[in-house]
Amino acid sequence: MTTRTAMAIALKDLAIEWRTKTAFMSSLVFAVLVLAILFFARDATAVSAFDLAPGALWVTFTFAGMLGLNRAFLVERENHSLDGLRLSPATPTAIFLGKVTGNLIFVGVVELVSLPLFVVFYDIAIWRQVPLLLTVIAMATVAFVAVGTVLSAMVVRTRFSEVMLPVLLLPFLVPPIVGAVQITWRILAERPLAEMSGWLSLLGAFDIVFFALALLLFDAIITE
Amino acid sequence: MTRRERALRTVRRGTVLTVVALLGLVIVYVRALMFTPIERFQGPAQKIFYVHAPVAWASLLAFAVCGLLSVGYLFMRDRRLDLLAMSSAEVGVALSVAMLTTGPIWGKPIWGTWWTWDFRLSSTLFLFLLFVGYLVLRGALADHEVRARYSAVLGVMALALVPFIHLTVYWFRTLHPAPVIMKPEAPSLPGVMLVTLLMSLAVFTLLYGGFLTVRYGLAVLEDVRLEEAAHELS
Numbered sequence: 001m002t003t004r005t006a007m008a009i010a011l012k013d014l015a016i017e018w019r020t021k022t023a024f025m026s027s028l029v030f031a032v033l034v035l036a037i038l039f040f041a042r043d044a045t046a047v048s049a050f051d052l053a054p055g056a057l058w059v060t061f062t063f064a065g066m067l068g069l070n071r072a073f074l075v076e077r078e079n080h081s082l083d084g085l086r087l088s089p090a091t092p093t094a095i096f097l098g099k100v101t102g103n104l105i106f107v108g109v110v111e112l113v114s115l116p117l118f119v120v121f122y123d124i125a126i127w128r129q130v131p132l133l134l135t136v137i138a139m140a141t142v143a144f145v146a147v148g149t150v151l152s153a154m155v156v157r158t159r160f161s162e163v164m165l166p167v168l169l170l171p172f173l174v175p176p177i178v179g180a181v182q183i184t185w186r187i188l189a190e191r192p193l194a195e196m197s198g199w200l201s202l203l204g205a206f207d208i209v210f211f212a213l214a215l216l217l218f219d220a221i222i223t224e
Numbered sequence: 225m226t227r228r229e230r231a232l233r234t235v236r237r238g239t240v241l242t243v244v245a246l247l248g249l250v251i252v253y254v255r256a257l258m259f260t261p262i263e264r265f266q267g268p269a270q271k272i273f274y275v276h277a278p279v280a281w282a283s284l285l286a287f288a289v290c291g292l293l294s295v296g297y298l299f300m301r302d303r304r305l306d307l308l309a310m311s312s313a314e315v316g317v318a319l320s321v322a323m324l325t326t327g328p329i330w331g332k333p334i335w336g337t338w339w340t341w342d343f344r345l346s347s348t349l350f351l352f353l354l355f356v357g358y359l360v361l362r363g364a365l366a367d368h369e370v371r372a373r374y375s376a377v378l379g380v381m382a383l384a385l386v387p388f389i390h391l392t393v394y395w396f397r398t399l400h401p402a403p404v405i406m407k408p409e410a411p412s413l414p415g416v417m418l419v420t421l422l423m424s425l426a427v428f429t430l431l432y433g434g435f436l437t438v439r440y441g442l443a444v445l446e447d448v449r450l451e452e453a454a455h456e457l458s
Contacts, residue, residue: 154377155364158364171357171385174388175388175389178392178393202391210381220376
């Protein structure tokens with residue numbers, strides 16, 4: 001029952017997004033712009049594009065993803081539809097899972113579209129490392145979306161929610177983003193798996209702890 | 225006794241505690257500057273350590289208290305826990321500013337740089353920013369019940385985040401002086417210096433207690449005033 005309700009909520013969000021494509025297009029254009037600007041924001045004779053690439057990738061993903069997270073609850077603010085959602089038989093768990101799924105798909109698609117652009121812009125050959133890179137992207141995205149969904153549900157009640165979300169979310173993204181950058185450069189440099197296992201465990205532990213915590217705490221946010 | 229009177233009594237008690245702590249601080253300053261030997265390698269610059277380390281301890285204590293009270297609030301939904309958590313966060317932010325300014329003043333002559341992305345520096349900076357965010361969120365929410373719930377959620381999440389931030393920046397790299405007291409072997413700090421440091425630790429803990437009590441009393445007074453205003457309107 002919970003799964004079906006969650007799916008219904010996720011599909012509703014994605015259908016709204018599909019019809020307007022506003023948030024998706026803005027996130028994507030934003031991602032391309034950040035990738036391009038970071039490429040030029042360096043001394044090309046001192047820093048190679050390859051050295052800059054892991055950081056650039058994650059800064060892009062983080063900021064582009066944040067635009068999408070804001071959208072998840074902002075759409076519910078119009079016409080007080082969040083109250084409607086609360087009054088419906090959907091449990092807080094189902095609402096959380098639905099929102100997380102919608103956000104994961106949204107952020108995941110933005111990432112998958114900007115990844116090839118990253119490869120082209122920064123001239124990186126990644127064919128052999130694609131499975132590992134996708135795993136890391138998936139792990140960091142789960143961390144990012146789990147925490148981001150809880151926080152965006154809170155900041156939507158404030159007046160300046162678009163500004164508030166990054167202020168609250170970025171400190172939480174320090175461990176997953178630093179971890180993801182550390183793993184990414186090792187992947188791009190084709191280092192052995194043993195060199196990144198520590199960071200991978202950190203990322204995995206962060207995912208588990210914060211997904212569970214987000215699930216537990218969401219009840220306190222949504223229930224009046 | 226009304227709620228307002230009780231709050232006023234709390235403020236008075238807090239003020240007394242703060243004054244005692246400030247007198248203690250004077251004693252610590254005098255002792256540190258005049259009666260504690262100058263460290264052989266670092267010279268007079270090392271004196272700031274008697275302020276920096278205790279203030280860092282007090283600010284981390286303040287944040288930990290805020291996190292634990294947040295957990296408590298989510299279970300008990302007691303308004304007092306929320307006000308106390310907020311007071312602790314605010315005092316913690318103020319103490320963090322003292323920690324983050326005394327650190328670089330020491331760092332410049334000793335490390336040769338104002339700031340370095342070392343393990344302890346980065347983690348305390350992120351923690352500081354996290355609690356500034358906590359206070360910003362509180363300021364942006366008008367309804368006190370919603371504000372209490374949301375900030376408690378953030379406080380609990382912050383508590384869970386601390387070990388991850390520590391591990392992340394620790395693995396990144398570290399340069400900060402290794403612990404001289406809390407370590408498996410015996411403390412390597414000479415006796416006189418150790419006594420000064422321990423005195424300072426006690427004083428700053430007391431100062432935190434004083435600030436916290438005053439701030440909590442004021443928060444309750446504010447709450448009472450809002451309640452009275454709402455009552456008059458209805």
